[in-house]
Amino acid sequence: MKLDMLTALFVFMLATFLGLDIIRRVSRLLHTPLMSLTNAISAVAVVGALILAGEAHDTLSTVLGAVAVFASTTNFVSGFLITDRMLRMFKKRETKKS
Amino acid sequence: MINAAELCYFAAAPLFILSLRWMSSPETARRAVMSAVIAMSLAIGGTLLLPEIHTYTWIAIALVAGVAAGVPLSMVPLTAVPERTGLSQSFGGLAVALVGIAKYYLWLGEGALTPFKMGVIGGEVILGCLTCTGGLLAAAKLAEMMPTRPITYRGQNIVSFLLLGTAVTLAGLLIYDPTQSWAFPIIIVIGLLFGVMLILPIGGADMPTVISFLNSYAGLSAVALGFVLENKLLIIAGALDGSSGFVLSIIMCQAMNRSVTNVLFGAFGSAKAAQALGEKKTAKSATSNDAAQLLSSASSVVIVPGYGMAVAQAQHRVRDLYELLTKKGVDVKFAVHPVAGRMPGHMNVLLAEAEIPYDRLIEMDDINPEMPQVDVCLVIGANDVVNPAARTDASSPIFGMPIIDADKAHTVLAIKRSMNPGFAGIDNELYYANNTLMLFGDAKAVIGDVVKELSGESAH
Numbered sequence: 001m002k003l004d005m006l007t008a009l010f011v012f013m014l015a016t017f018l019g020l021d022i023i024r025r026v027s028r029l030l031h032t033p034l035m036s037l038t039n040a041i042s043a044v045a046v047v048g049a050l051i052l053a054g055e056a057h058d059t060l061s062t063v064l065g066a067v068a069v070f071a072s073t074t075n076f077v078s079g080f081l082i083t084d085r086m087l088r089m090f091k092k093r094e095t096k097k098s
Numbered sequence: 099m100i101n102a103a104e105l106c107y108f109a110a111a112p113l114f115i116l117s118l119r120w121m122s123s124p125e126t127a128r129r130a131v132m133s134a135v136i137a138m139s140l141a142i143g144g145t146l147l148l149p150e151i152h153t154y155t156w157i158a159i160a161l162v163a164g165v166a167a168g169v170p171l172s173m174v175p176l177t178a179v180p181e182r183t184g185l186s187q188s189f190g191g192l193a194v195a196l197v198g199i200a201k202y203y204l205w206l207g208e209g210a211l212t213p214f215k216m217g218v219i220g221g222e223v224i225l226g227c228l229t230c231t232g233g234l235l236a237a238a239k240l241a242e243m244m245p246t247r248p249i250t251y252r253g254q255n256i257v258s259f260l261l262l263g264t265a266v267t268l269a270g271l272l273i274y275d276p277t278q279s280w281a282f283p284i285i286i287v288i289g290l291l292f293g294v295m296l297i298l299p300i301g302g303a304d305m306p307t308v309i310s311f312l313n314s315y316a317g318l319s320a321v322a323l324g325f326v327l328e329n330k331l332l333i334i335a336g337a338l339d340g341s342s343g344f345v346l347s348i349i350m351c352q353a354m355n356r357s358v359t360n361v362l363f364g365a366f367g368s369a370k371a372a373q374a375l376g377e378k379k380t381a382k383s384a385t386s387n388d389a390a391q392l393l394s395s396a397s398s399v400v401i402v403p404g405y406g407m408a409v410a411q412a413q414h415r416v417r418d419l420y421e422l423l424t425k426k427g428v429d430v431k432f433a434v435h436p437v438a439g440r441m442p443g444h445m446n447v448l449l450a451e452a453e454i455p456y457d458r459l460i461e462m463d464d465i466n467p468e469m470p471q472v473d474v475c476l477v478i479g480a481n482d483v484v485n486p487a488a489r490t491d492a493s494s495p496i497f498g499m500p501i502i503d504a505d506k507a508h509t510v511l512a513i514k515r516s517m518n519p520g521f522a523g524i525d526n527e528l529y530y531a532n533n534t535l536m537l538f539g540d541a542k543a544v545i546g547d548v549v550k551e552l553s554g555e556s557a558h
Contacts, residue, residue: 003328005214012321015334018115019341025122028436029456031346031443032179034121035313039186041114041134042320042339047145048197048327053160054151061200066156068193073164074171075189076138081172082182084131086447090124093455 033086040079046072106144107331113137114335118342124456141331176451177408180309180441184237187312191229194319195289198222201326202282211276215326220269220285222322224262227289228296229315235297236308240440246302255363258295261288299363303482306441307350307361314343346442353436353462355488355498381517384535386544389511390551392535393419396473396509398429400465402502403449405439406479406514410541413452416478418549420454426552432458433465433475433502435483466503475507477528479514479541485526496524510534513544 026034049072052065114137120130145151174182198219205211211219238244265288268281300308317339324332351358384392393399401420407413423430432454438445446459469475477484484504487494504510505528512529514536528534537544 003330005325008325008328008330008333011330011333012324012337015337016341019118019338020345022115022118022122022338023342023345026118026342027121027123028349028434028443028461029124029446029450029459030121030127031349032439032441032447033127033443034118034342035183035310035346035442036179036186037117037121037130037134038339038342039183039190039313039316041117041138041335042190042317043193044110044114044138044141044332044335045190045194045197045320045323047141047329047332048323049160049193050142050145050157051148051151051327052197052200053156054146054148054153056153056156057204061204062156064196064200066160068196069157069160070164070167071189071193071196073161074168075186075193077165077168078171078182079168079186080131080135080138081169082174082179084128085172086176086179086450087124087127087131089447089450089453090127090456091450091453092124092457 029090030087033083036079036086037083040076040083043072043075043079046076102147103144106140106147107329110137110140110144111331111334113140114338118338176447178241179447180305180439180444181237181240183309183441184233184240184312186233187309187316188230188233188237190316191226191231191233191293191319193226194316194323195223195226195230195286197323198226198326199282199286206276206279213273216273216276217269218322218325220266220272222319222326223285224265224269224289224292225315225319225322227286228293229312229319231290231293232297232315233293233312235294236305236312239297239300239302240305240309246305248301249298254295254299258292261295262292264288265292296362300361304354304356304361306437306439306444307347307354307356309441310343310346310350311362312343314340314347317341317343349436350442353500355496355500379530381529381536382534383538384511386537386547387551388535389537389548392474392509392511393423393428393476393548394426394552396428398431398472399423399474399476400431400433400460400469400472400504400507402433402435402475402477402480402484402504403438403445404435404478404480404483405445406481407541408439408445408448408479410479412478412540412542412545413448415542415545415549416449417452417454419545419552420458422549422552430458431460431465433462433504434459435462435480435502438480438483462500462502469503469506472507473509475504475510477504477510477512478545481514481526482524484528485524486531487524487527490527494524504528505531505533508533511537513537513539513541515540 049068117130117134120126320336486505488496488499488501
């Protein structure tokens with residue numbers, strides 16, 4: 001999976017435009033859950049950490065990789081869970097007639 | 099050649115995009131989390147199928163430990179969500195920086211450091227390191243484990259930029275000659291230092307903006323990692339995070355009428371303390387009985403909550419008040435200022451937790467045209483966001499900041515501990531206005547009393 005510099009920049013540019021456009025449409029009500037969600041999404045960096053820890057080239061890279069896997073796993077696990085916890089609290093008036 | 103991992107990444111990318119798309123409304127938002135979880139599982143599963151991964155011991159240990167640490171971190175009270183976010187950005191930065199560091203030494207040994215690879219590793223390590231310490235410091239400030247006021251010294255910005263300049267120059271040297279490996283640890287140290295210097299001069303009131311900026315940095319560092327690993331999924335997911343942080347910071351800056359540079363380098367709130375007012379003004383105070391009568395005879399009430407409400411843990415009493423008044427046929431709405439709370443949208447989450455329906459939470463721009471028709475505006479623990487000086491007094495530090503026009507309501511009820519000026523140290527004219535009545539005391543106790551009066555009243 002070779003990726004030359006220009007293609008990579010293209011992907012980055014398109015994703016940024018898309019991101020700016022989508023985020024502007026997010027309801028202001030949900031900005032806090034949005035932030036914890038995007039935070040968790042950026043923990044996809046775990047991919048790089050997994051390769052590093054799994055290749056086991058030498059001790060340094062394996063240890064750094066394992067710590068990185070730990071840090072990003074913590075991130076997406078807590079990020080997804082807390083986002084869901086917050087979103088569950090948003091209720092409309094009609095739905096809560098007790 | 100297409101392998102299984104590539105296919106998984108290809109499926110994960112649109113799921114991440116859809117996930118953010120579904121955040122546009124609370125009705126579809128829970129689907130958004132589901133979609134992101136599936137995408138993340140695909141990304142991890144696909145990676146584990148890669149042929150170059152041959153030991154799973156370390157991965158398994160790290161994954162289990164990560165889950166074990168992540169679950170309790172997701173249980174924090176919702177008032178602590180901002181510091182959790184800061185901590186999480188710090189972890190994200192750390193992970194990216196560590197991978198970058200390992201890649202440098204690996205490729206240095208193999209002689210595989212092309213100028214492009216070296217350049218992106220340099221950027222990745224600087225971004226990752228500064229996000230790591232910056233996020234940590236922001237979390238400490240938000241948790242009030244360290245002073246929230248700006249910490250400044252002379253020539254601060256110059257020192258910071260000299261440092262960053264040095265790091266960039268050293269990275270440039272490494273691009274030219276990657277074997278000058280003495281320079282690499284210095285870049286790491288400067289990256290870590292720069293994160294500290296970035297957050298130190300920023301005061302507590304600007305934390306909502308800073309936490310959004312850090313989100314942007316965390317995203318960009320993931321993008322840099324994507325460049326290093328030639329992985330499109332990382333670039334896309336990182337760009338989404340980066341742009342979300344960017345959009346949110348812009349919204350926060352606009353809500354405070356500040357420029358981005360002013361927030362980052364202005365050390366707001368440090369320079370001058372509140373100016374003592376020349377003339378002696380008096381505020382009218384009211385009892386909870388007066389307040390109860392006013393509220394129950396009103397036909398429309400707007401509640402303006404500020405972070406003071408959350409500090410006093412008064413949300414649930416506010417909900418009781420909301421339910422009582424709604425039962426009496428009063429139209430109750432909540433006016434939420436974009437910077438209410440300590441991160442973007444924080445107040446909405448705190449009110450949703452107290453089971454206040456979200457269709458009652460109204461944004462500033464939508465509520466302001468209605469304010470002149472509102473009978474009672476109840477201000478709970480909010481201060482600067484309802485200060486009319488932002489509209490009228492050109493000498494005020496908050497002049498030009500968009501505010502909720504609480505003063506335009508027929509009657510204003512303001513709950514406050516004392517007449518001390520608020521967070522930014524600016525005196526508030528609203529409290530001395532003719533149509534304002536002050537309710538002095540702890541927000542939770544005061545609202546509790548008002549609720550008691552109201553329910554007692556309906557009993558006879």
